[in-house]
Amino acid sequence: MPRQPRIALLGTGVVGSAFVARHQRLAQRGVALPAFELLANSRGHFDAAAAPEQALRAACDAPRDGEPHDIDIARLRRGDIVVDATASDAVAARHADWLAHGIHVVTANKLGNGADLMRAQAIARAQREGRAHYGDSATVGAGLPLLRSIRELVAGGDAIHAVEGVLSGSLAWLFDRYDGMRPFSGFVREARAAGYTEPDPRIDLSGEDVRRKLLILARAAGIALEAHEIQVDSLVPAALAAAKENDLDAALLTLDAPLRERYQEAYRDGAKLRLVGRFGAAGASVGLRALPADHPLCGGSGADNRIAIRSDRYAEQPLIIQGPGAGAEVTAAALLDDLIRIAVQL
Ligand SMILES: NC(=O)C1=CN([C@@H]2O[C@H](COP(=O)(O)OP(=O)(O)OC[C@H]3O[C@@H](n4cnc5c(N)ncnc54)[C@H](O)[C@@H]3O)[C@@H](O)[C@H]2O)C=CC1
Numbered sequence: 001m002p003r004q005p006r007i008a009l010l011g012t013g014v015v016g017s018a019f020v021a022r023h024q025r026l027a028q029r030g031v032a033l034p035a036f037e038l039l040a041n042s043r044g045h046f047d048a049a050a051a052p053e054q055a056l057r058a059a060c061d062a063p064r065d066g067e068p069h070d071i072d073i074a075r076l077r078r079g080d081i082v083v084d085a086t087a088s089d090a091v092a093a094r095h096a097d098w099l100a101h102g103i104h105v106v107t108a109n110k111l112g113n114g115a116d117l118m119r120a121q122a123i124a125r126a127q128r129e130g131r132a133h134y135g136d137s138a139t140v141g142a143g144l145p146l147l148r149s150i151r152e153l154v155a156g157g158d159a160i161h162a163v164e165g166v167l168s169g170s171l172a173w174l175f176d177r178y179d180g181m182r183p184f185s186g187f188v189r190e191a192r193a194a195g196y197t198e199p200d201p202r203i204d205l206s207g208e209d210v211r212r213k214l215l216i217l218a219r220a221a222g223i224a225l226e227a228h229e230i231q232v233d234s235l236v237p238a239a240l241a242a243a244k245e246n247d248l249d250a251a252l253l254t255l256d257a258p259l260r261e262r263y264q265e266a267y268r269d270g271a272k273l274r275l276v277g278r279f280g281a282a283g284a285s286v287g288l289r290a291l292p293a294d295h296p297l298c299g300g301s302g303a304d305n306r307i308a309i310r311s312d313r314y315a316e317q318p319l320i321i322q323g324p325g326a327g328a329e330v331t332a333a334a335l336l337d338d339l340i341r342i343a344v345q346l
């Protein structure tokens with residue numbers, strides 16, 4: 001009799017906690033789901049087989065001992081599913097190894113396919129070698145059908161010509177709210193508290209998060225894009241970039257003057273600020289642009305992403321995908337979608 005797959009959840013923060021809550025809600029509604037085996041965070045490992053919500057509480061309440069914990073997945077076996085809800089490069093570096101051992105990986109962490117090209121290629125190879133699945137829907141647009149659409153277009157014989165759009169949920173939310181009067185730093189704190197930013201919001205503000213998403217999308221389109229080929233214009237002033245974690249909150253104030261100036265300049269021209277990422281024949285870039293208010297990329301509100309995909313069949317009129325691109329609930333739902341897709345194939 002085939003063994004039932006089990007879940008090892010890494011990361012019990014904003015996304016990991018929402019994942020446990022949604023898993024429990026779906027299970028109560030009778031959705032067939034693999035059960036938890038363990039939860040882990042940077043404080044330790046917690047047995048979750050009997051009572052996942054209790055294990056989550058224990059994980060969140062565990063004291064910080066300052067020591068990074070290695071992931072004990074010795075108890076996992078072929079067919080189990082690791083869910084990566086961390087932002088850890090060390091965890092992403094292990095995706096290929098797990099896949100090669102037949103352990104499926106479902107990830108919100110973009111540092112698998114969105115970091116070095118060699119790592120992304122190793123992940124692709126390991127999926128074939130280990131006959132294991134890699135669920136990465138949550139890594140771009142928090143599960144919007146972006147990666148899926150690109151992969152389906154490519155599978156249908158289309159070449160992807162260009163992708164352009166608002167790919168940062170937190171920056172979309174910030175520029176939707178920012179009025180040029182109240183300090184920008186206050187809105188960044190709010191976006192962080194709402195769970196839209198990365199654990200370190202400088203990853204969003206520097207354009208690095210969008211760079212990672214462009215790499216993931218380009219590679220899904222069959223383009224071997226490297227991080228250094230994307231021109232990224234950061235919004236982070238040098239003092240904020242250099243701030244230690246404890247000083248981060250105060251250092252956010254250095255954003256206020258330059259962003260007010262950018263806002264006022266755009267306002268005078270009747271334009272709106274949007275952080276736009278793109279790749280295509282003209283190259284790849286991430287940067288803040290002042291767009292006419294009726295520009296298609298100004299559509300949407302809140303944390304909405306809005307992306308135009310041009311391919312052979314959508315050469316003149318692009319395929320537009322819009323919807324919430326950040327937030328714990330949509331991201332956890334995307335992780336569970338991938339998990340369910342994998343579970344039904346086993
Ligand atoms: N917040 C959002 O809207 C979205 C987030 N994501 C991604 O989800 C991931 C998680 O984000 P958040 O939950 O906001 O972060 P968070 O900071 O709230 O939680 C991160 C968790 O990872 C744990 N962790 C760190 N290193 C670890 C290790 N080596 N082993 C096990 N656990 C470790 C931490 O202890 C913490 O529990 C990030 O990669 C982010 O890019 C993706 C799409 C949307």
Ligand SMILES: N[C@@H](CC=O)C(=O)O
Nearest residue numbers: 168169170197198326
């Ligand atoms: N921090 C990210 C969250 C989703 O990937 C964003 O702002 O889009």
